Amino acid sequence: MTVRGATLPLFETEGLAVAIDFETANELRTSACSIGVAWIENGRVTETEEHLIRPREMRFNPFNTVIHGIRAEDVADAPEFPAVWARLRDRMEGRLVLAHNAAFDLSVLRHTLTDYGLDWPACSYLCTVVLARRAWPALTAHKLNHLADFLGIALDHHRAGSDAEACGRIALAATRELGLGGLSEIARATGITFGQLAPGGYSPCKGGKAPRRPRAAA
Known part of the structure; x- marks a missing residue:
């Protein structure tokens, strides 16, 4: 379901963002086995966390394990996603969410929340691939x-x-390069449309067209 005409705030607290990354056990978006979180405040990364997650279905595709190195035995005693999410949800409130290839990471978040019957949060998000381009x-x-x-x-x-x-560091470097x-100036300056996630649906982050720069006076 797509959010249309959403009136969500860009992000509630200026200077606060959070970068996330998921690793999955197999091809399913509900198979998160690890989440990384980098907290950003006032233009710098202040803290980084990494949590192992025990997927509901303990099926690890060898292809995925070759990529990230996580095996079923590594997460046998790890908490399932709801317990990990409970530690992160409130602190993420009001922050801009960053992800590199956000279509994947936000899909994992949405599908896993739905799989456990948990509400989607209300947030804006930015794909740092789009920003880097x-x-x-x-x-x-x-x-x-x-x-x-x-x-x-x-x-x-x-x-x-x-x-x-x-x-997170790529996003901050990109704002300096531009x-x-x-981060709050990205949409106005670049034409990028931030993605929106809400309990009623979502809309993707889009590259759009860069605003034309005014021509110098002759």
């Missing part, structure tokens, strides 16, 4: 690891905490 259009690739190398950001790729922190005063 606007900030560095000349780069041939805008994958997380490529951007981390380009910007000199330390990355243990596919460790959810490290990925989330890199995502000459913006903060």
Whole structure:
């Protein structure tokens, strides 16, 4: 379900954002086995967390395990998603949510919440792939690891905490590259439409067209 004509605030508290990253056990969006969270305040990453999650269905696809290294035995004693979400939900309230390839991470969040009968939160979100393409259009690739190398950001790729922190740092670097005063200026300056998530549905983050810059006087 898509949110149409949403009146959600862009984000309630200026300067506060949170970057998230999920790893999944298999091809299902309900199989989250790890979440990384990087808290952002006033232009810097202040704290990073990583939590293992025990999926409802303990089926680990070897392909996924090769990517992130998490096996069924690693999460056998981990909490299921509702317990992890309960620790994060209130603190995420009012923050802009960042994710690199947000279509995937927000899909995991939506499907997992629905699977457990939990309400979707109300928040705005930004795909940092979309933002990076606007900030560095000349780069041939805008994958997380490529951007981390380009910007000199330390990355243990596919460790959810490290990925989330890199995502947050990429967003902050992009705002500086674009000459913006903060994350709140992105939509106005770039034409990017922030995604919206609410209990009644969602709308995706879109790249849009960059606003035309006024021509210099002759």
